[in-house]
Every structure is written in C-alpha cells, then in structure tokens.
Amino acid sequence: MNLLELESVEVSYSRRGRAPVRAVAGASIDLRQGEIVGLVGESGCGKSTLARVAAGLISPTAGSVRFEGEALATPSRRARPRREVRLQMVFQDPYSSLNPRRRIGSQLADAIRINNLLPPAERERRVVELLEQVGLPATAIHSFPHQFSGGQRQRLAIARALAAEPTALVLDEPLSALDASAQAQVANLLLQLCRELKIAMLLISHDLAIVRQVADRIAVMYLGLIVETGTTQQLWTQPRHPYTRALIEAIPHADGLGTKPESLPGEVPDPARPPAGCRFHPRCAQALERCAVEAPSLIPLDQERTVACWLHTPEKHEANPQSLDRGAFAGD
Numbered sequence: 001m002n003l004l005e006l007e008s009v010e011v012s013y014s015r016r017g018r019a020p021v022r023a024v025a026g027a028s029i030d031l032r033q034g035e036i037v038g039l040v041g042e043s044g045c046g047k048s049t050l051a052r053v054a055a056g057l058i059s060p061t062a063g064s065v066r067f068e069g070e071a072l073a074t075p076s077r078r079a080r081p082r083r084e085v086r087l088q089m090v091f092q093d094p095y096s097s098l099n100p101r102r103r104i105g106s107q108l109a110d111a112i113r114i115n116n117l118l119p120p121a122e123r124e125r126r127v128v129e130l131l132e133q134v135g136l137p138a139t140a141i142h143s144f145p146h147q148f149s150g151g152q153r154q155r156l157a158i159a160r161a162l163a164a165e166p167t168a169l170v171l172d173e174p175l176s177a178l179d180a181s182a183q184a185q186v187a188n189l190l191l192q193l194c195r196e197l198k199i200a201m202l203l204i205s206h207d208l209a210i211v212r213q214v215a216d217r218i219a220v221m222y223l224g225l226i227v228e229t230g231t232t233q234q235l236w237t238q239p240r241h242p243y244t245r246a247l248i249e250a251i252p253h254a255d256g257l258g259t260k261p262e263s264l265p266g267e268v269p270d271p272a273r274p275p276a277g278c279r280f281h282p283r284c285a286q287a288l289e290r291c292a293v294e295a296p297s298l299i300p301l302d303q304e305r306t307v308a309c310w311l312h313t314p315e316k317h318e319a320n321p322q323s324l325d326r327g328a329f330a331g332d
C-alpha cells in the first residue's frame, strides 16, 4: 500500500514584480509502508519544496498529496488532524526542531504531551526509550542541545520526530551538515529505525552516494520534475536517464580516480525560465533534435523503473539500442 502519495504536484512561488518560480512542475512520487525512498538531484531542483509538500507544511499549487489514503489537510494555524501526526519531518538543521534553551528531557516530554500520546506518568520512561532508540544515553535528558555533537543533535531531532510515533518521516538533507563519520552513523540509524520500527522514509539529499547506502528505491529530480525512478540497484548499476548517469559519474571514486565533472556541464537553470522541450537537454551529451522541442513524459520501463527521456521511449528501445549501457537489458 502507498503510505504517502504525491500526484502531479506543482508548486509556484509568487514573487513581487517578477515571474513566479515554478519550483515543482508536476512531480509524482510514492512511499510504501516501511521503505526508504531517496529523492536526489542537484541544489535548486525543487527537492526541499517537494519535501515540504510531502510533509504537509505547504499546499501544492496543483496536484494532490495523500497520506494513509486520505488527502492531507491544508496547512493552517490550527492543529493538524490527529492522524497526520504520524507524518513527521526532519530538517538539515536540528535546531529547526530543537529549542536551544531547554533541556532535552523536557523537550521530548513536550513532544509526547502535545500529541496526547501518553499519560504524564509514562512520559519519562518513553523519553528514555526515545533516546535509546536513537543511540543516546538516558543522561542526555539533563543536557541542552549545544552540549552535543552535530551528529548527536541530529539524533535528538530524530528522537523528537519519533516522539509522535510516526509511520512516515520526510527527511530533508538530514546528513548534509555532518562530517563523514557522523553521516555514516546517522545513515545507519535511519536504516535501523526503518527495519525495527517499520517507519517509511522519504530521504532527500543532493548526495546520491549516501542515499544509495540506505534507500530501497530512488527518485531522481531535475528542475521540478522526476526524471527517473527505480530500485537503488537498478539506478546505480544501469542508470537510464543521462542526468542520473551524470550524477553517478560526478561522485568521487574511492579508488582516487576522481570525478568526471564534464558529464554534468553548467548548472541547473532558473526554474522561472526553464528550457523548452526536455528540461535537461541543454546539458545533455546525448540530446536529440526532438529533445529541444518536445518534453518527454515519465513512462514505465519495467516493474519499478520509470524514466522521462526520448532515448528510452519504447520505440527508441528498438531504434537506438546503442544509447544504452552494454547489457542494459539483462538482469533488470
């Protein structure tokens, strides 16, 4: 079952005296129970905007968002419907959800209280349990957020989200501010929470190398649109969209061979003035004439894979097989 379902979501930011920015231009994505879906793309592609829509923090200009089968309520000052508490968001900066001036214990107890989840007598036990679930000692209840490392602080922000007993978490660049070893540890924590507590996660990151370590499936976003989805294995070993391939090639190699930045020339265009046709065509080494004129739609290629690229429309599969990786049809 789809726990969270975004369909043809569009978000336009209006700007005084200037053309509106269509940051998300019709993106669909779904999250099933207990899985981790990575959403990747360069900075400026609309990931954070889509994350805020997915978490119910902003309303889409068009399209729909459903959580546990029901449309998300319009964000407003009033309390969200109780069932939407099971959808929580974690940000890059842990201070987005932690108060620097209050002790951890009372902040976590508050998160339980505001959601009416437990009688007062049971809150302290639950706070300790939350700390344990994110790998921190019970003594943390007496401390303030600044007394922790960046990685520990992100664990605390995650504990705060867990206090609401979520079935789904939307995490926007939760690892980006951390050093490499803290990144690996927090990534492991996410995997563990997904497995043990069966929490589904939409994990947003510009870093495909990290997402690959934890995600079951990956969606690749470019300039407001999803351009490819697939299992992590499919995307990593046989990327179909030239943008996905370029993202992979741009990752530094562990063997010290370096990156191939030439595979991703230029930068993400201004979403207020997107290129005609396929939005990626000005940066694409394999662009056809058609790509400059006609936008490809996201079509299913096989069970989990969808791709929006003229090189991979069904007739192109027959006509232009050399554009695919060798062995591209094997083992999908």
Ligand SMILES: Nc1ncnc2c1ncn2[C@@H]1O[C@H](COP(=O)(O)OP(=O)(O)O)[C@@H](O)[C@H]1O
Pocket (backbone or CB within 6 Å): 013, 014, 015, 021, 022, 023, 041, 042, 043, 044, 045, 046, 047, 048, 049, 050, 270, 271
């Ligand atoms: N509040 C806003 N007002 C106007 N433009 C915005 C606003 N927030 C984001 N944008 C623009 O929308 C585009 C997508 O931004 P964002 O969703 O933050 O992407 P990402 O998280 O992938 O970097 C960018 O061009 C950004 O400048």
Ligand SMILES: [Mg+2]
Pocket (backbone or CB within 6 Å): 047, 048, 049, 173
């Ligand atoms: Mg962002």
